[in-house]
Amino acid sequence: MAEEKGKITTQAEDFPQWYQDVVREGDLAEAAKVVKGCMVIKPHGYAIWEKIQAGLDRRFKETGHKNAYFPLLIPMGFLNKEAQHVEGFAPEVAVVTHAGGKALPEGEQYAIRPTSETIIGHFFAKWIDSYRDLPLLINQWANVMRWEVHTRLFLRTTEFLWQEGHTAHADHDEASEEVLRILDLYGDFAHNVMAMPVIRGIKTESEKFAGAVQTMSIEAMMRDGKALQAGTSHDLGQNFGKAFDVKFQNEEGREDFVWQTSWGVSTRLIGGLIMTHSDDTGLILPPKLAPVQAVIVPIFRKAHEKEKVLPAAAGLRDELKSAGVAVELDDREGKRPGEKYYEWERKGVPIRIELGPRDIESGEAMTKLRIADGKVKMPIATLAQDLGGVLDGFQDFLLERAVKFREDNTVTIDSWGDFTDVFKDGESRFAWCHWDGTAQTETAIKEETKVTIRCIPLEGQGPDSEPGKCIKTGKPSKRRVLFARAY
Amino acid sequence: MAEEKGKITTQAEDFPQWYQDVVREGDLAEAAKVVKGCMVIKPHGYAIWEKIQAGLDRRFKETGHKNAYFPLLIPMGFLNKEAQHVEGFAPEVAVVTHAGGKALPEGEQYAIRPTSETIIGHFFAKWIDSYRDLPLLINQWANVMRWEVHTRLFLRTTEFLWQEGHTAHADHDEASEEVLRILDLYGDFAHNVMAMPVIRGIKTESEKFAGAVQTMSIEAMMRDGKALQAGTSHDLGQNFGKAFDVKFQNEEGREDFVWQTSWGVSTRLIGGLIMTHSDDTGLILPPKLAPVQAVIVPIFRKAHEKEKVLPAAAGLRDELKSAGVAVELDDREGKRPGEKYYEWERKGVPIRIELGPRDIESGEAMTKLRIADGKVKMPIATLAQDLGGVLDGFQDFLLERAVKFREDNTVTIDSWGDFTDVFKDGESRFAWCHWDGTAQTETAIKEETKVTIRCIPLEGQGPDSEPGKCIKTGKPSKRRVLFARAY
Structure with missing residues (x-):
């Protein structure tokens, strides 16, 4: 790759190269190279992360969450306890097999956490006895590791920094409220602090978190028309409660498994910030996050x-x-x-x-x-x-500009011909289309075009709910969903 | 171990058990058990850490340091580049040998960072060209891992949270100033915020950081009379500069290796806080760090x-x-x-x-x-x-009490008989004694009594410098040094 110090490739010429150039020229981060897929977050980039952390942390605390810290290492056996979870994460974990100068026995090897539902589930089981211990509202700021093949600074790195919220509740309604409360918190933060408008919705079954009953996300449009999943909030149902035996005695004295949620945003947000606002001259930061x-x-x-x-x-x-x-x-x-x-x-x-x-x-x-x-x-x-x-005005201006950009690049499509036309040659927009609701059709579209369903919008987050016909199969559809290429 | 929920063993009865009981009853942390030597830092414990972080972070920034983030994993080969460093840390590292479902080739395995001098040295070499790039003043808040055999909550855990400062300078004088600046910063923080008086001094050759030219530390007295090394500040000389080829062009146009420092404090400080102030009723927190x-x-x-x-x-x-x-x-x-x-x-x-x-x-x-x-x-x-x-008064009271406790438990000893008497049966105090300055004598004393030289005090941190005779060998000594049992 031709990397020329001082040069910023234009967005029109080569958007991925533009992104790399902006990160480098903005002195935000660099690829570690000597550690596969990892990055060094340089002071200017880290200072933005600190502002993101401070803003979110205050909001988490205001909504009753407390920070804690759990081990980096997870016993390999823990990952296996939830069937979908291990399927999703086992292929990407980094494994510690030697420590203190010795090989660890097979049963005592560890995964570096790719996420912490399992180890936290283990401790929730120890801490929770009764409905009086609920809700338990925990957040952790930590590094996690997922051995990804294709990595890009901030957007997808083998190690990244994030926060992961983990909560346990006495019933499903309360857990569902929490999932939405956090989705709103993320959405408000993206909108009001990052000046990055987002669409809130539900992920399809095939795109949901490994081990969740349902995943909600915020989806933002980048300046190349692609979508960035900027944060997720998961309804875990009783899946991890059952896997880790997290039982409690309810108010009626009966035993039940807790209902859990988990949710997270990461240093990926910095990638979103860059691709929402920056131009061919380089980085542009909204005042609320500018160090x-x-x-x-x-x-x-x-x-x-x-x-x-x-x-x-x-x-x-x-x-x-x-x-x-x-x-x-x-x-x-x-x-x-x-x-x-x-x-x-x-x-x-x-x-x-x-x-x-x-x-x-x-x-x-x-x-x-x-x-x-x-x-x-x-x-x-x-x-x-x-x-x-002046700074407030600039913040507002960036938000308005981003909203307008998204409006200008959002389409409603009703024919497969128009769909393939909009998404031709790797291009992307946000497209509201009818879908028949099957995983089969979703997969067919993805395989043919690499375009995915970003989310099924929540009320008010997309076009009004009205029935129609699937853009691909012509079968009945209950409502339009959001299609785009994605990071 | 008899752990009874609700019970706090008295200090007099069993100090180590008292410590564990205070940590448990204060709901600060618990041993992870399922992950060797790791702990879970519970919300109340983590909230104290957040206050420590905030106070130190502000001080680091006020003295011109910037935060950054470097990879968790360090190529195994990096550790080998500085001879003393690998000797000190290789036996304690946890090693990643598998990732992404595959075994990593021998040359591509990674250590989980036990400390980051090596990987940061690698990047300093990329970032520094000229004296204009210096001083480079970086700090990192991170988790690190050292596979220790004997672990105790907060005091020594296989994984712990800390900050590690890493700086590069154009000459040795400036690096030495930085080492002292940070030692003072740590000392002031311990004294004024933690209400934990400390003695500042130089570690002996055998107790210094693996790879340093000289290590300075702050040493605090716990309520059992033992010493806690609460923070260290290292003069790395050009050792890592040479190992990682961190060269710069000086003002005269000649090439030279940079002079580096590194320094850190960790979640161990919470252990120090507990053992400085708490009593048989449990935890006592100074107002400045009380969540x-x-x-x-x-x-x-x-x-x-x-x-x-x-x-x-x-x-x-x-x-x-x-x-x-x-x-x-x-x-x-x-x-x-x-x-x-x-x-x-x-x-x-x-x-x-x-x-x-x-x-x-x-x-x-x-x-x-x-x-x-x-x-x-x-x-x-x-x-x-x-x-x-009232809270200010309480803060002052705790500091005065801790200072008085240390005074009451500090002795000046001039005979080997008195020395073995003071340190009999595992007891400890702070003892100012003459030492002949040899590693041989230091080792002999350590092997016979398990008492170590905590530091050679800086001016004004101990008795006035006057010559005398070594407590063990009777050979000439330049000044008294601090002996104690230590955590």
């Missing part, structure tokens, strides 16, 4: 200018900081302002403030939003109080 | 009392929350106040507020500090503004 929201670039040529500009720039930085803006003063020596502009643009900083001797005299600084044709003069004296509004 | 600083227990018998007490208690909770107190209102039904007192005491909550109908009438609530013989009446109307001071 640096504003950068001040001081401009001077001579020593007496420097003496004047640098203290003023530092003063402005302190003012902005006090006003709650994540601001950086780029006072590096040996770099020209143009080089600095270029670097910060590629890092996706929402707004740049240029401050030179004449700006200080006139009391107005030149500002440049990351997406804007021109620069805007803003009074320096009120910048600290004005900037919040 | 719940104050608990309100409403007291009522009849319905009309409940109607009066609960809203007042909720109001008080909201007031305290607004004042910045981490407060919990324990309005659980079906539990008597006495049961609640008992439970919260064992969770180490610094202050309890009892609120009944008569308290509301009199305008004064009964409060009980976690360590106090009696209860104190405090005016409800000003509780929100008064409680901060």
